[in-house]
Amino acid sequence: xxxxxxxxxxxxxxxxxxxxxxxxxxxxxxxxxxxxxxxxxxxxxxxxxxxxxxxxxxxxxxxxxxxxxxxxxxxxxxxxxxxxxxxxxxxxxxxxxxxxxxxxxxxxxxxxxxxxxxxxxx
Amino acid sequence: xxxxxxxxxxxxxxxxxxxxxxxxxxxxxxxxxxxxxxxxxxxxxxxxxxxxxxxxxxxxxxxxxxxxxxxxxxxxxxxxxxxxxxxxxxxxxxxxxxxxxxxxxxxxxxxxxxxxxxxxxxxxxxxxxxxxxxxxxxxxxxxxxxxxxxxxxxxxxxxxxxxxxxxxxxxxxxxxxxxxxxxxxxxxxxxxxxxxxxxxxxxxxxxxxxxxxxxxxxxxxxxxxxxxxxxxxxxxxxxxxxxxxxxxxxxxxxxxxxxxxxxxxxxxxxxxxxxxxxxxxxxxxxxxxxxx
Numbered sequence: 001x002x003x004x005x006x007x008x009x010x011x012x013x014x015x016x017x018x019x020x021x022x023x024x025x026x027x028x029x030x031x032x033x034x035x036x037x038x039x040x041x042x043x044x045x046x047x048x049x050x051x052x053x054x055x056x057x058x059x060x061x062x063x064x065x066x067x068x069x070x071x072x073x074x075x076x077x078x079x080x081x082x083x084x085x086x087x088x089x090x091x092x093x094x095x096x097x098x099x100x101x102x103x104x105x106x107x108x109x110x111x112x113x114x115x116x117x118x119x120x121x122x
Numbered sequence: 123x124x125x126x127x128x129x130x131x132x133x134x135x136x137x138x139x140x141x142x143x144x145x146x147x148x149x150x151x152x153x154x155x156x157x158x159x160x161x162x163x164x165x166x167x168x169x170x171x172x173x174x175x176x177x178x179x180x181x182x183x184x185x186x187x188x189x190x191x192x193x194x195x196x197x198x199x200x201x202x203x204x205x206x207x208x209x210x211x212x213x214x215x216x217x218x219x220x221x222x223x224x225x226x227x228x229x230x231x232x233x234x235x236x237x238x239x240x241x242x243x244x245x246x247x248x249x250x251x252x253x254x255x256x257x258x259x260x261x262x263x264x265x266x267x268x269x270x271x272x273x274x275x276x277x278x279x280x281x282x283x284x285x286x287x288x289x290x291x292x293x294x295x296x297x298x299x300x301x302x303x304x305x306x307x308x309x310x311x312x313x314x315x316x317x318x319x320x321x322x323x324x325x326x327x328x329x330x331x332x333x334x335x336x337x338x339x340x341x342x343x344x345x346x347x348x349x350x351x352x353x354x355x356x357x358x359x360x361x362x363x364x365x366x367x368x369x370x371x372x373x374x375x376x377x378x379x380x381x382x383x384x385x386x387x388x389x390x391x392x393x394x395x396x397x398x399x400x401x402x403x404x405x406x407x408x409x410x411x412x413x414x
Contacts, residue, residue: 002318004341004397004398004399004400005397005398006398007338007341007342007398008318008338009338035300038296038300039293039296039297039300041318042289042292042293042296042318042319043318043319044154044296044318044319044320044321044337045296045299045300046153046321047318047321047337047338050338
């Protein structure tokens with residue numbers, strides 16, 4: 001589940017964000033407690049708590065005292081808009097750079113995208 | 123209930139060797155600590171002093187604000203299980219060991235002890251001499267966990283256990299720590315297996331403190347810089363280099379120390395990849411050199 005490439009609490013936060021984006025976790029749905037999470041993934045509870053706290057700070061989760069943590073109603077929209085903002089920088093630009101390095105004309109890339117677009121609307 | 127540990131300028135000399143060398147260390151109560159060090163680095167000596175198995179001669183060791191040696195109030199609250207096994211003695215029986223622990227440990231939980239013995243498949247009515255190495259380790263761990271001592275230290279206690287038993291131990295340790303928070307110190311060579319259980323890590327080498335930090339923060343202080351050799355060399359000039367590897371024109375250099383966000387931006391510009399280092403690799407780099 002986790003690797004050594006980034007802090008574990010960061011990976012926990014990303015995993016929960018992905019669940020929200022994919023719809024596995026819905027608005028106002030309760031998420032696992034940090035203790036449940038720690039036991040399940042065999043990690044220190046303080047590390048798990050740090051991941052959850054990051055999500056609370058970002059407004060993705062909210063706390064209900066004595067009950068637990070829940071998905072913010074606008075979390076999915078917020079995450080979608082963040083991912084959309086990052087899409088060109090994170091996905092498209094590296095793709096263009098790679099195409100240049102290995103000598104694929106950008107026209108070919110555009111043509112392929114047009115084909116995929118055609119299939120989608122068919 | 124949990125116990126703080128405050129160690130100041132602790133030194134322990136054996137004939138011909140300084141086992142602990144002017145060590146100062148503060149451990150806040152209620153966390154799980156990983157104590158890492160090579161063989162002969164002073165881990166066991168350090169834990170023995172905290173557990174009042176030995177008298178402190180230079181420096182101070184305070185547990186919950188008091189010196190633990192010959193301090194009955196404290197020694198009931200401190201449990202150290204050593205791999206060499208002084209809880210588990212040949213000639214004794216499993217039942218006898220549990221009976222003694224029950225008498226000496228105010229927070230002892232009989233049901234929990236029984237559950238652990240079942241989990242690790244240690245027969246109750248057997249002499250210790252007849253147990254396998256793994257079963258002896260499991261019995262030591264059972265005593266360590268079921269004592270629920272506010273300060274519990276396990277020194278290489280699970281070395282003889284096979285992988286399924288060790289993972290069962292990690293699970294039960296975490297579960298019981300969550301239900302009954304206490305200060306736990308684990309010393310281990312199986313770093314990769316347990317690193318994620320540690321809230322903080324203490325690394326000692328040749329009796330000296332090398333690092334003490336949150337596990338994740340410590341991990342983030344190390345970085346592997348990978349890319350074209352010349353760019354990597356330029357980038358890492360002036361940094362603490364722990365190790366390097368070269369493959370053709372590509373070079374990987376492991377550095378230790380904070381990397382400023384500006385420097386990270388430079389790395390990206392230069393086509394360098396920065397990635398955190400596994401705790402085990404960091405440990406190897408920080409403690410290499412002649413074995414003590």
